[in-house]
Amino acid sequence: MKMRGAGPANDAEDDLRRRWVVSISAFDALIAGDQKIEYKDWMPDGYRESLIRQIAQHAHSEIMGMQPEAAWISRAPSLARKAVLIAKVQDEAGHGLYLYAVAETLGARREDLLDALHEGRQKYLSFINYPTLTWADVGALAWLTDGAAVVNQVSLCRTSYGPYARALVRICREESFHHRQGFDLLYTLSQGTPAQRRSLQEAVERWWQPALAMFGPPDSLSTHSASSMAWRIKRATNDELRQRFVDLCVPQAEALGVRLPDPALRWNPERGHHDFTPPDYDELMRVVAGHGPRNKQRLAHRRRAHEEGAWVREAAAAHAAKEAAKQAAAREIDAQEAIAQEVDAVEEEWPLWEVFVRPRRGVGHTHAGSLRAPDAALALHSARDLYTRREEGVSLWVVPSRSMTSSDPEHKDAYFAPAADKQYRHASFFPPPEGVEGL
Numbered sequence: 001m002k003m004r005g006a007g008p009a010n011d012a013e014d015d016l017r018r019r020w021v022v023s024i025s026a027f028d029a030l031i032a033g034d035q036k037i038e039y040k041d042w043m044p045d046g047y048r049e050s051l052i053r054q055i056a057q058h059a060h061s062e063i064m065g066m067q068p069e070a071a072w073i074s075r076a077p078s079l080a081r082k083a084v085l086i087a088k089v090q091d092e093a094g095h096g097l098y099l100y101a102v103a104e105t106l107g108a109r110r111e112d113l114l115d116a117l118h119e120g121r122q123k124y125l126s127f128i129n130y131p132t133l134t135w136a137d138v139g140a141l142a143w144l145t146d147g148a149a150v151v152n153q154v155s156l157c158r159t160s161y162g163p164y165a166r167a168l169v170r171i172c173r174e175e176s177f178h179h180r181q182g183f184d185l186l187y188t189l190s191q192g193t194p195a196q197r198r199s200l201q202e203a204v205e206r207w208w209q210p211a212l213a214m215f216g217p218p219d220s221l222s223t224h225s226a227s228s229m230a231w232r233i234k235r236a237t238n239d240e241l242r243q244r245f246v247d248l249c250v251p252q253a254e255a256l257g258v259r260l261p262d263p264a265l266r267w268n269p270e271r272g273h274h275d276f277t278p279p280d281y282d283e284l285m286r287v288v289a290g291h292g293p294r295n296k297q298r299l300a301h302r303r304r305a306h307e308e309g310a311w312v313r314e315a316a317a318a319h320a321a322k323e324a325a326k327q328a329a330a331r332e333i334d335a336q337e338a339i340a341q342e343v344d345a346v347e348e349e350w351p352l353w354e355v356f357v358r359p360r361r362g363v364g365h366t367h368a369g370s371l372r373a374p375d376a377a378l379a380l381h382s383a384r385d386l387y388t389r390r391e392e393g394v395s396l397w398v399v400p401s402r403s404m405t406s407s408d409p410e411h412k413d414a415y416f417a418p419a420a421d422k423q424y425r426h427a428s429f430f431p432p433p434e435g436v437e438g439l
């Protein structure tokens, strides 16, 4: 006979279990239907932890990736190349920020993630740490490792976590500029002197293996692959992506007139792919464990930059606190004046709300319009009545209008104009030579 303990505790437990079963079935159904999971959706702990680990690792790789090229900004051979390099390094910082923000939607704290990087508890793609000895290495690094990143991230744009997928779409657009300008740099060298062509060949030889290693260990040894594939966090395996990358690189290498350093590299008509020598996994694991070239210097540099930037973070926090106090004081005065003069009673009792609708799963909320309502719950009800009467969406946000801050129309130029004369930030600025595909 089944013994029951204290009734209410068991009932509560049963209820919890029942709700868990409902939640996990809803989650599984979304994954099976290739729908996006959003941050307010219920998700299993393992899914959340896997995502935080992968996104943190990705974010760390982006900000660590600023270093090998930052060192070349002052040595780049022309102002145009310096501007391109500055834009690329700035992009990598931006990619880090998009991704830390995505990890934060999952409940991770940015300072904890950075501590984990600085203390070596969380990994990153340490293959980008190989030294950039010559100007040609700067091109080879971008053509090969940013190229590997594009292959990997294009596949991740279909990842099941909505905020990550959307950040990746933006990152991929920018990475294709990184990739293309790297190829352009190398192509310029390939048209140069014999010494320049030699430095191009040597740089490609140094970066080929690190680029292959970017895809991680082989599927048979990859510890997190199976669950990540089942949850559709990853959409292709390490080996599939590595193969795709090699197939794309071969014709591009031909256009550059460089030999990829692999005697086993050849077209296999039966498989419809190139055969190649996989990266040396002992070396790969040694580098992943933090013992690769420049690992220690790069991490030390990162820690120093973080410590030296502490005053900026403190100043920003102090400024924010001061502004918040000023606004609170201003609101108090406003409120007193409103009561005294009984003006603006409508805004007090029926404040304005901005309404945002997510048209379907997987895309962001877009602004639909405004309405007045006495509180958030009624604002939501009215928003449903006003803006979603014809199946316009699947999720609604209402935000008090007075909580929103927008850029000043007068400052339009300062915010948006400078981008117009930086066309080199777009991949299309670097037309590939005739016959070169996949860039």
Ligand SMILES: [Fe+2]
Residues within 6 Å of the ligand: 062, 091, 092, 095, 171, 175
């Ligand atoms: Fe990046």
Ligand SMILES: [Fe+2]
Residues within 6 Å of the ligand: 092, 146, 149, 175, 178
């Ligand atoms: Fe990049």
